[in-house]
Amino acid sequence: DAMVIQNPRYQVTQFGKPVTLSCSQTLNHNVMYWYQQKSSQAPKLLFHYYDKDFNNEADTPDNFQSRRPNTSFCFLDIRSPGLGDAAMYLCATSREGRGDTQYFGPGTRLTVL
Amino acid sequence: GIQVEQSPPDLILQEGANSTLRCNFSDSVNNLQWFHQNPWGQLINLFYIPSGTKQNGRLSATTVATERYSLLYISSSQTTDSGVYFCAVINTNAGKSTFGDGTTLTVKP
Numbered sequence: 051d052a053m054v055i056q057n058p059r060y061q062v063t064q065f066g067k068p069v070t071l072s073c074s075q076t077l078n079h080n081v082m083y084w085y086q087q088k089s090s091q092a093p094k095l096l097f098h099y100y101d102k103d104f105n106n107e108a109d110t111p112d113n114f115q116s117r118r119p120n121t122s123f124c125f126l127d128i129r130s131p132g133l134g135d136a137a138m139y140l141c142a143t144s145r146e147g148r149g150d151t152q153y154f155g156p157g158t159r160l161t162v163l
Numbered sequence: 164g165i166q167v168e169q170s171p172p173d174l175i176l177q178e179g180a181n182s183t184l185r186c187n188f189s190d191s192v193n194n195l196q197w198f199h200q201n202p203w204g205q206l207i208n209l210f211y212i213p214s215g216t217k218q219n220g221r222l223s224a225t226t227v228a229t230e231r232y233s234l235l236y237i238s239s240s241q242t243t244d245s246g247v248y249f250c251a252v253i254n255t256n257a258g259k260s261t262f263g264d265g266t267t268l269t270v271k272p
Contacts, residue, residue, distance in 0.1 A: 151194070156205045
């Protein structure tokens with residue numbers, strides 16, 4: 051059974067054209083995370099939601115925004131993608147708090163042309 | 164912030180061999196997880212192990228929190244074990260999860 055679902059799995063966008071990535075979960079977890087992973091690098095946390103409370107990492111570019119309309123869904127909006135934003139974007143959830151086990155979705159691989 | 168170092172960065176094994184991967188961290192942590200990232204990019208949770216020892220089939224992990232390291236043991240390796248193994252830690256005081264740079268494991272038939 052799918053627990054953390056990401057759509058689409060592959061996304062191609064043009065330089066500067068806004069794009070939205072989607073994540074949904076069936077675990078009813080309170081916390082949802084977005085990570086960026088570039089080739090041959092470790093995942094880097096962009097931000098997370100604890101319920102409706104948004105927490106942005108200090109070094110996350112303003113170009114990246116997120117929305118969580120309800121417990122199940124979380125979106126990553128890239129307002130003006132640059133070539134450097136091409137990466138794998140990973141969504142994760144945890145039941146409670148940042149110290150809890152994280153469960154990852156399959157990721158969305160973003161290509162910027 | 165907290166520093167996480169994994170070693171070795173790359174490891175090549177013959178099928179059937181055993182291996183040990185190490186994760187060192189610079190501060191006390193509330194959570195430590197080991198992940199396997201498969202060739203398609205999926206991060207698979209292997210262990211949630213802030214302290215102690217756990218085993219799951221051919222894999223086991225030990226975290227010695229007081230000495231700030233964790234070890235992942237892979238026994239009788241198989242080609243499907245290939246991929247990148249990440250250690251990730253969370254210090255709730257710092258409020259941030261941090262991944263190590265990973266160990267790339269290649270198991271040859």
